[in-house]
Amino acid sequence: MAPLPNAADGIVALTGGDTRLTEAMNLLSAKKGKRLLISGVNPAARRTDILSLLNTEEDLFNCCVDLDRMAVDTVGNARQTAQWIKNNNYHSLIIVTANYHMPRSLLEFHNAMPDIEIMPYPIQSDRVPTTQWWKNLKTTKFLASEYNKFLASFIRTRFF
Numbered sequence: 227m228a229p230l231p232n233a234a235d236g237i238v239a240l241t242g243g244d245t246r247l248t249e250a251m252n253l254l255s256a257k258k259g260k261r262l263l264i265s266g267v268n269p270a271a272r273r274t275d276i277l278s279l280l281n282t283e284e285d286l287f288n289c290c291v292d293l294d295r296m297a298v299d300t301v302g303n304a305r306q307t308a309q310w311i312k313n314n315n316y317h318s319l320i321i322v323t324a325n326y327h328m329p330r331s332l333l334e335f336h337n338a339m340p341d342i343e344i345m346p347y348p349i350q351s352d353r354v355p356t357t358q359w360w361k362n363l364k365t366t367k368f369l370a371s372e373y374n375k376f377l378a379s380f381i382r383t384r385f386f
Contacts, residue, residue: 235316304338
C-alpha cells in the first residue's frame with residue numbers, strides 16, 4: 227500500500243475494480259480531502275448501490291461523496307474531475323486508481339488541470355502480480371495494452 231498522501235482539497239477515485247473506492251473512502255474518513263468524487267459510475271447504479279459496496283458511515287457518504295456518471299474513459303475522468311475541481315474552487319487533488327493505470331491517469335489529469343496540484347495514490351491491482359508478472363502471458367498482454375494506451379496519451383497530450 228502506498229503511504230498516505232498529504233491532505234488535498236479533493237479526492238477522486240476512478241472506477242474499475244480493485245479496492246479503489248474503499249481506499250478513497252478511507253482517505254476521506256482520514257480527512258485527506260474535503261470531498262470525494264467517484265468518476266465513471268455506471269449510470270444505472272444508484273447511490274445506495276455504491277454505499278452498499280463501501281464500509282463507511284452513511285452520513286459521511288451522503289455529505290461528502292459526489293458521483294460522476296458521464297466519464298467512460300480516462301480522458302473523460304480527467305475532464306469531469308476538472309469541472310468538479312472548478313465548481314468547488316479546489317487547488318489540489320488526490321487521484322486513487324490502480325498502480326498500472328496511474329501513469330496514464332496522471333498524464334490526462336495534468337493535461338486537463340495544469341494548475342492543480344495532483345497527488346497520486348496508487349492501489350496495488352488484483353489483476354497484476356507484483357513479482358514475475360512477465361511469466362504470465364495474460365498479464366504481459368494486459369500491461370502491453372496499458373503501455374500502448376499510455377504512449378497514445380503521451381503523444382496526444384504533448385503534440386496535439
